[in-house]
Amino acid sequence: MKKVELVPGIKSSVLGFGCAPILGSVGANKSKRAIECAIDCGVNHFDIARSYGYGEAEAFLGRHLFSKRHEMVIASKFGIKANIKAKILSPVKPLVRYLKDWLRPVKSTGSQQGVKQSAAAPIADKFHYRIAINEQEMRKSLEQSLKALRTDYLDYFFVHEPLLTIANFEELEAAATNLKKEGKIKAWGLAYMRSQEHLHSAYLNRFDILQYNLSPGANDYEDFAKLHKNKPSIIFSPLNGQIGDKSPAEKLGTLAGDFLHSVILCSMFNETHIKSNAALFK
Numbered sequence: 001m002k003k004v005e006l007v008p009g010i011k012s013s014v015l016g017f018g019c020a021p022i023l024g025s026v027g028a029n030k031s032k033r034a035i036e037c038a039i040d041c042g043v044n045h046f047d048i049a050r051s052y053g054y055g056e057a058e059a060f061l062g063r064h065l066f067s068k069r070h071e072m073v074i075a076s077k078f079g080i081k082a083n084i085k086a087k088i089l090s091p092v093k094p095l096v097r098y099l100k101d102w103l104r105p106v107k108s109t110g111s112q113q114g115v116k117q118s119a120a121a122p123i124a125d126k127f128h129y130r131i132a133i134n135e136q137e138m139r140k141s142l143e144q145s146l147k148a149l150r151t152d153y154l155d156y157f158f159v160h161e162p163l164l165t166i167a168n169f170e171e172l173e174a175a176a177t178n179l180k181k182e183g184k185i186k187a188w189g190l191a192y193m194r195s196q197e198h199l200h201s202a203y204l205n206r207f208d209i210l211q212y213n214l215s216p217g218a219n220d221y222e223d224f225a226k227l228h229k230n231k232p233s234i235i236f237s238p239l240n241g242q243i244g245d246k247s248p249a250e251k252l253g254t255l256a257g258d259f260l261h262s263v264i265l266c267s268m269f270n271e272t273h274i275k276s277n278a279a280l281f282k
Contacts, residue, residue, distance in 0.1 A: 006261065073155045083128060215240045
C-alpha cells in the first residue's frame with residue numbers, strides 16, 4: 001500500500017479505515033473481519049472517536065490492534081461522547097441491527113461501498129452529547145481514549161466537528177503542545193464539515209492536520225482542489241458526491257490524483273470492496 005507522511009514521522013496508508021460504523025450499524029464479527037482484511041491489504045491508518053459505536057468502538061479497535069500497535073496509525077477525536085441512553089442500548093444493539101435489516105432491506109451495490117451512512121445520523125444524535133472544548137475535557141477524553149485503545153499515545157488527536165468557533169483556541173493549542181511534549185499525542189488537528197469551515201477560518205492553519213469531508217461530486221470541488229492540492233490532509237466521505245457517471249473507484253482515483261499528500265478515509269465493511277479499494281493504491 002502506498003504511504004504518505006502527513007506530518008514528519010507518521011507514515012499512513014493513503015487509504016484509511018473509517019471506524020464510525022463499528023458496533024453501531026455494523027456488528028462485532030463483521031467489524032473484526034473488515035479490520036483484519038484491511039490490515040492484510042496494507043491499510044494501517046484507522047480513524048476512530050470517543051462517540052463511535054455509541055462509546056464502544058475504541059475499546060473494540062484497541063483489542064484488535066493491540067498486538068500490531070507499532071505498525072498502526074491511530075487517530076481519535078474528542079468533543080462528542082455517548083450518553084446514558086447509549087449504555088442502555090448496548091445489550092440490544094444486535095437485535096436492533098437484525099430488525100433494521102429485516103424490516104428495511106437495502107440492496108447492496110458497488111456505488112454504496114465506503115459511503116458514510118448519513119441517514120443514520122439523526123438516530124445516533126439521540127445517544128450522544130457534546131462536551132466543552134477546553135483543556136480539562138481534552139485531557140480527560142484523551143486519557144479515556146488511550147485506556148480504551150490500549151495504547152500510551154495517539155498518532156493524531158482531533159477536535160471532533162465543533163458546531164461553534166473555538167473561543168479559547170490559544171488554551172487548547174497550548175494544551176496540545178504539552179500533550180505532544182509528554183508523548184501522549186504526536187499531532188493534533190481539527191475534524192470538521194466543510195460547510196462549517198467559516199467558523200474556524202481564524203485558526204485553521206495552526207493545526208498540525210485538517211480532516212474534512214470531500215467528494216469529486218461537490219459543487220466547489222475543482223476550486224477547492226486547486227487551493228489544497230499540495231496540502232497534507234485527511235479526507236472523509238469521499239464517495240458522497242452526486243456524480244452519476246463516476247464509479248467509486250473513479251472517485252477515489254480522482255481524489256488520490258488531486259490531493260497528492262492526503263489520506264482518504266472509507267468506512268469499508270464489505271471485504272470485496274476493501275480489496276478493490278486497496279488495489280487502487282498499490
